[in-house]
Amino acid sequence: MNSTWQKLSGFNIEELAETRKQIHQAVQLTALTGRAFLPKVEDDHFASLLWLEDKNLLAGQEWGKNKIKTAINFKDFTILFLDAEDNIVGSFPLDCKTFGEAFDWLKEQVDLLGEDVEKLSLELPYEIPIYPTASGAPFQFANKELFNELSKYFANANLVLKYIKEKNEQASSIACWPHHFDIATLIVLNNSKENYKSIGVGLSPGDDNYNEPYFYITPWPYPNTDEVTLPELPSGGFWHTKGWVGAILTAKSILIFDSSEKQHNAVKDFLNNGIKAVKDVL
Structure with missing residues (x-):
C-alpha cells in the first residue's frame, strides 16, 4: 500500500x-x-x-x-x-x-x-x-519508466485528494472519469438550483490545455475575471482564464522540489490555499 x-x-x-x-x-x-x-x-x-x-x-x-x-x-x-x-x-x-x-x-x-x-x-x-x-495501431509498452511515472501521479493524486476530502465534509468520493481521464473530488458548497456553487479539485494527467500532468481547482460558476481580482497562488500555481477559470499547478512547478516531502508539501499548500482563494471569488 x-x-x-x-x-x-x-x-x-x-x-x-x-x-x-x-x-x-x-x-x-x-x-x-x-x-x-x-x-x-x-x-x-x-x-x-x-x-x-x-x-x-x-x-x-x-x-x-x-x-x-x-x-x-x-x-x-x-x-x-x-x-x-x-x-x-x-x-x-x-x-x-x-x-x-x-x-x-x-x-x-x-x-x-x-x-x-x-x-x-x-x-x-x-x-x-x-x-x-x-x-488499429497496436499499443506500445516501450518505455516502462514512463508508464510507472504516470502511475505515481495517480497514486499521489489519490493521496492528496483523500487529504482534501478529510478536511472538507462536502467533498464527494474520489473518482477517475474516463472521458477526460482526470481523478477528482467535487466540493459542493451550495446544492440549491437557484444558487448552486461547487469546487472541483483534481489531477489531469495532461490534455489540450497543458501537455503535462497538472493539479487543478475549478469554481462553478466561473467568476467574471473582469470584476474580481484573482489572488496569488503558492507553490508556483497560477490562474487559467481562457475558456474556463481555475487554479493550476503543473508538473514542471512540482518538479522544482527535489524530495518527496517537499513535493508533497508544495501540492498540499497549493490545494489548501487554492481552495480558500476559489471560495473567496465565488
Missing part, C-alpha cells in the same frame, strides 16, 4: 504525453463493463473508476453477479479482471496488441462469466482525443 508521496521524476514531456494518450485509450476498456452492466445514472458515475491504493490499479465499478471489477495496471500496461476480493482472475497484456484484440478478450471473459456479451458496446457518450490505437 502506498500511503506516502512517491517522488516524481523529470521526463521528456512529449514522451510522457504519448504514454498518457495510450493509457487514456486503454482506460476506455475498463469503463465499458460498468457502462454495460450497471444501472444508468445521469452523471455517468457507473463508468467512473477508482484508484486501488493497495494494488496500484485503476479499477472500474463492480459489475455482474460475480462482482467483477475491470482494471488497468499502468506499470505493466495490462487489463485485468478482479474478483470481489480484488484478486486477479484474468489479465490481458496490451503491448503489441490492438484495441480490437483487447475488446475481443474482454468479450470472451464476459461470456465465460455467464453475462450477456451483447450488452458490451464501443459506443461512447463522448469523444476522446484521436490516437492511432483507435484506428
